[in-house]
Amino acid sequence: MSPILEYRDVSKVFFKGKTQVHALSHVTAEVGDGELLAIVGPSGCGKSTLLNLTAGLMQPGTGEVCYRGRPVDGVNTHVSYVTQKDNLLPWRTVAENVALPLGLGGRRMSKAERAERVAHYVRMVGLEGFEEHYPSELSGGMRKRAQLARSLVYEPDVLLMDEPFGALDAQLKLVLQAELLRTWEGTGKTLVFVTHDLTEAISLADRVIVMSARPGRIRAVEHIDLPRPRDVFGIRFAPGFGDYFDRLWSALRADLHQGQEI
């Protein structure tokens, strides 16, 4: 598999108010085309920075971020970015939110085609019947689904997800993980999934990267050779899951006390 994303010795410093934040230090990694990569690390370890660099919303301090071999030097519109907050536009209904990317930047599409595309993805995330609802009328889980539909609707090659299920309750999280896998498996899309939940990372990913506390470095990389399609409800009891968990946990544990107050 040729890498679709490459991070070459990337370091990054940025300002948060007046404080300097050393977010990343010499990160080198690749993401294969069609891979589901999970990045795990303590809070504030630069995971989100890595995604911001990938989306081109920030430029690396030193080093290079490449998309299909070319450095990312502006906003990277080949990716879709699912942020922690759902970031739906509150003045648009679900259907209008999902249709949003289809009308941007001179994307031209006939009305019928657009409606069909929107209906398809609304159905895929299970929001039929709620097309005309405003985000304020939806539950947290439904908003997440709408956000997911909106990021899939323009069919980008890479999906970046920043702790998308972080704020949801445990049961809903499992349901949405299952739906995410069902949606992703077989599409050939690349998915970079940031989380602080190790179980979530192992359940979903082909490969898990563990990052250290700030400044973020890569501490461990583990291929997860569990069979697909996976069942997120049962996979934690699958043979091998415990070993992955132990190895990654020992890499993660070293930093757990440092980054937490940030």
Added chain:
Amino acid sequence: MTEIAARPETPAPAKDGADDEVFLVDPSIRARRRENILVAVVRVAIAVVGLLAWEFASGRIISEFWISSPSAVWAALVRFVENGQLMPAVQATVVETAVGFVVGAVAGMLVGLVFGISPLVARILDPYFTALNSIPRVALIPLFILWFGIGFETKVVFAATLVFFPVMLNTFAGARDVDRDLIDVIRVMGATRLDAVRRIFVPSALVWVFAGLRMSVPFALIGAVIAEMFTSNAGLGYLISISANQYDTGGSFAALLVTTVLGLLLTFVVSVLERRALRWRPAVD
């Protein structure tokens, strides 16, 4: 359609709960209803008592020459209608108010939006606008009369200067209040700068803009009426000042009453427009 997330403060939409007994007997519902009735009754009572006290005091405690009386005000109102003074005056004031409001609001929204989108421009021009805003606006009327004459234009321009600043400042605040994450999100989706303005800045600032608009409706009316009093040839302001000049207190009060009702009506119209444009907002009480 499936009904979800029924908000707690809207008890029992009739379709799915009206026949449930709890909606008839629950003490919280009866308490709410009682409070509504109390508010309405007390409001009416204040008006009635006030009018009666006024009528009683007039001529007994204070001379009717100074404070007129409700019945005299009513008589003056009827006289204005019958001699054909009222409708032309109302019409003149409404047109001036409306045109002044639109001119001031559009200008205010444009400048506010530009400021919000470009903090640099805002920083450069800030002292100038602060200075302009602190000019006592009435002091400009003599100049406006010099420039635009005593006709329609002076009144419109004056009303517009009163409307401009609240709308501009609110639009500015609204555009600054825009969630930058939303902008980042749609940029990654491929949005151009124009897309960001159209899809994010404008709708997001609209909440603030409408607050500014609602606030400045009375200003537009005040502007039109003040300018009419200065240029004295038409409108409710003219009617107020000419009545006072003729020691016709009742006439002054009558014209004032019409002006107040007009202000309430115009505010109501803007509120209705606001509610329609901001349908997406969760109902607050």
